[in-house]
Amino acid sequence: MTILTKAAIGAGIITAALLATQLLPRDVTVMRKAQVNASPSDVIxxxxxxxxxxxxNPYKASDENLKITLFGPSSGVGSGFHFDGKDGKGSQTVARVTDTSIMFDIDMGTMGQPKQIVEVRPNAGGSAVEWRMEADLGRNPIARIFGLFMDGMIGKTLDQGLSNLNTAA
Incomplete structure (x- = not known):
C-alpha cells in the first residue's frame, strides 16, 4: 500500500467519524425531581x-475555593453571579421568573451557554420540584460526544442542589 493510499484511507476514516458524530443528539437535557418541604412561592x-x-448552590459543597461575585438586583430578572472554580468560569443570570418556574441563563464562554429551569408545583406537604439543565451542543463533534455523558456529569450536581434546597427552604 502506498503512502497516498494510506493517507486516503485515514482521511476517509476521520471523515466518517466526524459525520457519525452528527447523528448524536444536538440537544441534551438532564433532569432531576424531588419533594421539597416548602411552598412554591418560598422556593421561587x-x-x-x-x-x-x-x-x-450545589457547586459550593464540591469546591471550597469557588469564587462567587454577585451582580445586578438582589432578586429577580437580571440578578446573578459570576463564578470561578474547578468546574469552570462564567456567569449565571435569572432570565425569567413566574409563580411556578425560574429560568437561569448560564454563560461559560467556549464551554457553552446552557439553561437551567426549575419548575415548582404545589404538592402535599410542600412542593414537587423539577430541576433541569438544557444545552444545545451545536455541530461540535466533541461536544456531542460529551453530551452522551452529561447525565452522569450534571445529574449529581442537580441532586445536590435539590437536597440543599430542601434543607434551606
Whole structure:
C-alpha cells in the first residue's frame, strides 16, 4: 500500500467519524425531581434571590475555593453571579421568573451557554420540584460526544442542589 493510499484511507476514516458524530443528539437535557418541604412561592423566592441561591448552590459543597461575585438586583430578572472554580468560569443570570418556574441563563464562554429551569408545583406537604439543565451542543463533534455523558456529569450536581434546597427552604 502506498503512502497516498494510506493517507486516503485515514482521511476517509476521520471523515466518517466526524459525520457519525452528527447523528448524536444536538440537544441534551438532564433532569432531576424531588419533594421539597416548602411552598412554591418560598422556593421561587429563594432561587430568584442572589443570596438565596448561594444557600443552595450545589457547586459550593464540591469546591471550597469557588469564587462567587454577585451582580445586578438582589432578586429577580437580571440578578446573578459570576463564578470561578474547578468546574469552570462564567456567569449565571435569572432570565425569567413566574409563580411556578425560574429560568437561569448560564454563560461559560467556549464551554457553552446552557439553561437551567426549575419548575415548582404545589404538592402535599410542600412542593414537587423539577430541576433541569438544557444545552444545545451545536455541530461540535466533541461536544456531542460529551453530551452522551452529561447525565452522569450534571445529574449529581442537580441532586445536590435539590437536597440543599430542601434543607434551606
Amino acid at each position: 423566592a429563594l432561587l430568584a434571590s442572589n443570596e438565596g441561591y448561594q444557600k443552595i
